[in-house]
Amino acid sequence: MANIDFRFALEQVPEILKGVPYTLLVTLVAMLVGLIIGTILAFFRVYRTPVLNQLAILFVSFFRGTPLIVQLFVFFYGLPRFIMYLNDLFGWNINPDFMSPLVIALIAYSINSASYLTEVVRSAILSVDKGQLEAAKSVGMTTVQAMRRIILPQAFVTALPNLGNQLIILLKASALAFTIGIMDVLGIARMIANDGYHFLETYLVAALIYWLLAIIFEMVFSKMEQRSNTFKGNVERKAKAAI
DSSP states (O other), rough: OOTHHHHHHHHHHHHHHHHHHHHHHHHHHHHHHHHHHHHHHHHHHHHOOTTTTHHHHHHHHHHHHHHHHHHHHHHHHHHHHHHHHHHHHHHOOOOGGSSHHHHHHHHHHHHHHHHHHHHHHHHHHHOOOHHHHHHHHHHTTTHHHHIIIIIHHHHHHHHHHHHHHHHHHHHHGGGGGGGGTTTTEEEEEEHHHHHHOOOOHHHHHHHHHHHHOOOOOOOHHHHEEEEHHHHHHHHHHHHHHHH
């Protein structure tokens, strides 16, 4: 412990904290967009929609079966070239420079997140008694109405613990964004470490910041889960009343 320069570590805390907004941006946007895409794909899988179900299975298999860092590099080097290809093919004049590292990171993380959240949402929907959907249809509800008012609220409560876990996983995975030039928590920490050769102190500060953010997210989801039992009871009562 005597070899650790605690004063240097404390002095770097404000600087490394400047990367927190980028870390949170990547994490929260990827979670939100991934949940939207994942929910759509989950419906394709639950209802076994022809062609779309097979494409959803392929999507989930590929993005869950390949490393995130490889996906980041593929998007980072591939998207600008793809835009240039479209320019040549259709005569467009889109500037590929608008695909900044941050935009590419948001796209890559969102798609990766969607592949995991698809299965989370699918299993949550399947956990709701099928009889509720059939009963809702029997009283004149459409599938969309039944899903919105009865099935999805209950599925959300069931999926809540897994959604919290996925958010923590995304938070930690966001540290890889520095590999394409994002100045997030780890990106700034790496730059400071390389400049001052205080690698242990700098990375310890970064680790503590990630840990603190994870604790905050865990507390938020813990509160949500505490209220979910009451919420679930209310939803079930409304479902019975609607049916």
